[in-house]
Amino acid sequence: MKLNQPVDFSKHLGAKHFVVVRSGVRCVNLRRFTVPPNTTKKVPTRIGISLRLGEWNVLMDKIGLLHDKFPELRTVKPCYADDSHMHMDVYQNCSECCPRELYEIV
Ligand SMILES: [Zn+2]
Numbered sequence: 001m002k003l004n005q006p007v008d009f010s011k012h013l014g015a016k017h018f019v020v021v022r023s024g025v026r027c028v029n030l031r032r033f034t035v036p037p038n039t040t041k042k043v044p045t046r047i048g049i050s051l052r053l054g055e056w057n058v059l060m061d062k063i064g065l066l067h068d069k070f071p072e073l074r075t076v077k078p079c080y081a082d083d084s085h086m087h088m089d090v091y092q093n094c095s096e097c098c099p100r101e102l103y104e105i106v
Contacts, residue, residue: 014078014096020044028056035101042102 009021013030020029031048035041051059067074078096085091092098 015099016102017048025050026053027051028053033102 006023007021008023009019011019013019016032016034018031018033020031021027022029027050029044029048029050031044031050033042034045036043079085079094080091080097085094085097
């Protein structure tokens with residue numbers, strides 16, 4: 001993120017969790033979202049964490065230490081990387097990839 005450049009980034013991490021970075025808020029927001037009853041728009045919940053950019057950089061610098069302590073994390077793959085997700089019905093019924101609460105909105 002560079003000064004004076006608009007940013008509007010959101011990426012689904014899995015289940016109801018997203019990472020969001022927006023202009024004007026100099027944080028990396030890792031947060032659970034929900035769709036309130038009788039609405040169709042997902043909104044952030046209080047469950048999550050906002051890391052200032054410096055804190056985010058520290059976390060990224062420490063990832064190697066985390067992998068050293070828990071080497072099994074190096075080989076963890078998301079469910080969508082599994083061949084089973086090549087079938088659309090498996091993908092659409094996966095609670096990590098397509099949580100019904102967030103994606104079955106009429
Ligand atoms: Zn999945």
